Amino acid sequence: MSIKKVHNAHIRALLPELHRSLIDITVIMNQPERDVELLAKAGLSLERALFPLLVLIERFGPIGVVDLAGRVGRDYTTVSRQVARLEELGLVTRRAGSTDKRIREALVTAAGKEATGALDAAREEMAIGMFADWERKDFDDLVRLMRKLVEAMY
Amino acid sequence: MSIKKVHNAHIRALLPELHRSLIDITVIMNQPERDVELLAKAGLSLERALFPLLVLIERFGPIGVVDLAGRVGRDYTTVSRQVARLEELGLVTRRAGSTDKRIREALVTAAGKEATGALDAAREEMAIGMFADWERKDFDDLVRLMRKLVEAMY
DNA sequence: TCCGGATATGTGCATTATGCACATAGGAGT
DNA sequence: ACTCCTATGTGCATAATGCACATATCCGGA
Numbered sequence: 001m002s003i004k005k006v007h008n009a010h011i012r013a014l015l016p017e018l019h020r021s022l023i024d025i026t027v028i029m030n031q032p033e034r035d036v037e038l039l040a041k042a043g044l045s046l047e048r049a050l051f052p053l054l055v056l057i058e059r060f061g062p063i064g065v066v067d068l069a070g071r072v073g074r075d076y077t078t079v080s081r082q083v084a085r086l087e088e089l090g091l092v093t094r095r096a097g098s099t100d101k102r103i104r105e106a107l108v109t110a111a112g113k114e115a116t117g118a119l120d121a122a123r124e125e126m127a128i129g130m131f132a133d134w135e136r137k138d139f140d141d142l143v144r145l146m147r148k149l150v151e152a153m154y
Numbered sequence: 155m156s157i158k159k160v161h162n163a164h165i166r167a168l169l170p171e172l173h174r175s176l177i178d179i180t181v182i183m184n185q186p187e188r189d190v191e192l193l194a195k196a197g198l199s200l201e202r203a204l205f206p207l208l209v210l211i212e213r214f215g216p217i218g219v220v221d222l223a224g225r226v227g228r229d230y231t232t233v234s235r236q237v238a239r240l241e242e243l244g245l246v247t248r249r250a251g252s253t254d255k256r257i258r259e260a261l262v263t264a265a266g267k268e269a270t271g272a273l274d275a276a277r278e279e280m281a282i283g284m285f286a287d288w289e290r291k292d293f294d295d296l297v298r299l300m301r302k303l304v305e306a307m308y
Numbered sequence: 309t310c311c312g313g314a315t316a317t318g319t320g321c322a323t324t325a326t327g328c329a330c331a332t333a334g335g336a337g338t
Numbered sequence: 339a340c341t342c343c344t345a346t347g348t349g350c351a352t353a354a355t356g357c358a359c360a361t362a363t364c365c366g367g368a
Contacts, residue, residue: 004289012282021300030227101334143175219316229356255362
C-alpha cells in the first residue's frame with residue numbers, strides 16, 4: 001500500500017468545505033445559550049464576557065494574562081480585569097508564576113471546576129447521543145485528525 | 155469487514171481530547187490578528203466587532219438578523235446595528251426576505267466579497283503549507299468527518 | 309375572515325466591556 | 339549597572355451591548 005501525499009490542487013479544491021466546517025464549529029462553540037442555561041441550573045449566573053474565560057482557564061490553566069488574552073482575542077488589560085472578576089467570584093485563583101515573578105497565573109478553584117464540570121457532564125450526555133450511530137473507526141479518526149489539525153495550525 | 159459502532163464508554167474516554175481540540179480550534183478561529191492584518195493590507199480597517207459578522211454573512215448569506223444573531227451569540231438588536239454599519243461601509247447590502255416581508259436579509263457586496271476573498275487567498279496559502287506532508291487519505295477523512303461532525307452537532 | 313399571539317426588525321437609553329495611555333516591577337542581555 | 343523588553347494593573351473615554359418599547363408582518367384557530 002503506497003503512501004500518497006495530498007496535492008496542492010486537491011487541498012485547494014477541498015479547502016472551502018473544510019473552512020466552512022471550521023466556521024460552523026466556531027459558531028456552535030461560540031453559542032452560549034445552552035451552557036448559560038446549565039450554569040443557571042447550578043445556581044450560577046456568569047456575566048456574558050466571563051464565561052468563555054472560565055472555560056479556557058480550566059482547559060489551559062495555570063495561565064498568565066497575556067497568554068490568555070491571546071487566546072480570546074482581547075486586549076490583555078481587558079482580560080486582566082475579567083480574571084480579577086472571576087477571582088472575586090471565587091471561580092479562579094491566582095498565584096505568581098513559577099519561573100517568572102511578573103506572571104499571575106490563573107487556575108480554577110474547586111467551585112470553578114464544579115461549574116465547568118456540570119458543563120462537561122452535559123456535553124458528555126449530548127456526545128453519547130450524537131455519536132451513537134457512528135462507526136468506531138470514523139470516531140477514532142475524527143479524534144486523531146482533529147488533534148493533528150490543531151497541531152498543524154499552532 | 156464488520157462494521158463496528160462506537161460504544162458509549164469509548165466515547166466517554168475520548169471525549170475530553172475531542173473537546174480540547176474543539177476548544178483549540180475555536181481559539182484559533184477567534185483570533186483576529188492575522189485577518190485584521192490582511193484586511194489592513196487591502197486598505198480596509200474594520201471595527202473589531204464587525205469582522206466576524208462579515209465572514210458569517212459571506213458564508214451564510216443571504217441571512218436575516220435573528221438568524222445571524224443566533225450564530226454570533228449576541229442580542230439581535232446588537233447584530234441589527236452591526237449589519238447596518240456594514241451596510242454603511244458598503245460591505246453588505248440588505249433586501250427584503252423572499253417569503254417573509256419582515257425579514258431583512260444581508261448579503262455581501264462586491265466590495266465585501268473582495269475583502270473576504272483576500273482572507274480566503276491567504277488561508278489557502280497557509281493551508282497548502284500546513285497540509286503539505288499529510289497523507290491524502292487523512293486529509294480527505296478530515297474533511298469528510300468534520301462535515302459529518304458539524305451535521306451531527308446541528 | 310378576523311383576531312390574537314408570535315416573530316422580525318429598529319431605536320432609545322443605561323450599563324457593561326473594551327482598548328489606549330500610563331505606571332510599576334521583573335527579566336535578560338550587554 | 340544600564341537598557342530594553344515584557345507582565346500586570348489602573349484611569350479614562352469610547353465602543354458595544356442588552357433591555358424596554360415600538361411598529362410591521364405572519365400564522366393559526368375560531
